[in-house]
């Protein structure tokens with residue numbers, strides 16, 4: 107994000123247009139907790155909005171995020187902040203959405219609800235694997251070209267794509283073992299035939315909370331349609347979700363026993379993405395994960 111002052115007047119005008127009623131900003135509050143953007147609560151009259159700001163190239167990220175929030179909100183299963191408008195001012199890109207007062211220390215009943223609702227959301231299936239548009243995982247492009255074959259999708263648009271980025275970033279130790287893994291990917295699937303589920307796509311513990319009524323809320327997605335096991339695997343990667351969440355999910359829609367191994371294939375995608383974004387220890391972690399996956403074949 108650059109140091110220029112944010113042009114709040116333009117953003118307020120856009121909010122007024124999108125709502126069809128005049129919005130006058132009174133107060134601005136900083137919101138902490140994000141990993142990529144600067145976030146604010148914008149208050150005016152009795153209205154509140156959650157606004158993300160970044161520099162111009164982020165316009166595409168925000169357009170993709172708005173499309174993802176709208177897609178997740180459409181079946182009305184899990185509460186999602188609805189996007190209102192997005193655009194650019196002279197110096198910045200912005201995304202405005204519904205403001206929801208959030209509590210991050212989620213109660214057991216909200217965690218059970220989240221497990222149940224995620225299982226129901228995963229039953230939403232509209233297209234083959236992929237989506238109608240690309241989006242971003244953090245700052246990395248996530249390709250979503252529609253594909254009927256899940257193994258091909260995971261091979262080319264997920265693991266293969268991240269391995270290519272890793273090669274460009276100089277992580278050569280991953281290439282030979284990575285290629286072996288890609289070549290043998292079908293070995294992890296046996297008779298398992300993934301359903302094409304509506305996915306959050308980046309469901310780590312920093313991307314869910316609960317509202318003041320005790321309803322779970324998910325946000326900051328990287329939506330596409332794919333194997334539901336990928337969302338579950340991501341929940342386990344950084345910190346994990348409460349046990350009650352997993353029990354509630356499994357009760358609604360039990361997981362295939364092969365999940366216990368495939369989840370590492372799915373976690374690997376996120377670990378490679380972290381390696382490509384942040385470097386460091388993720389290299390050792392990715393090497394270990396690939397070696398361990400190869401030993402399962």
Ligand code: ADP
Pocket residue numbers: 137138139140141142143144145156158187203204205206207208312313315325326
């Ligand atoms: P970033 O894109 O920078 O990672 P996030 O989307 O994760 O930002 O949002 C940053 C923080 O703001 C979250 O951790 C959450 O606590 C809070 N938050 C996210 N969306 C909303 C919202 N619609 N209303 C209120 N708070 C929100």
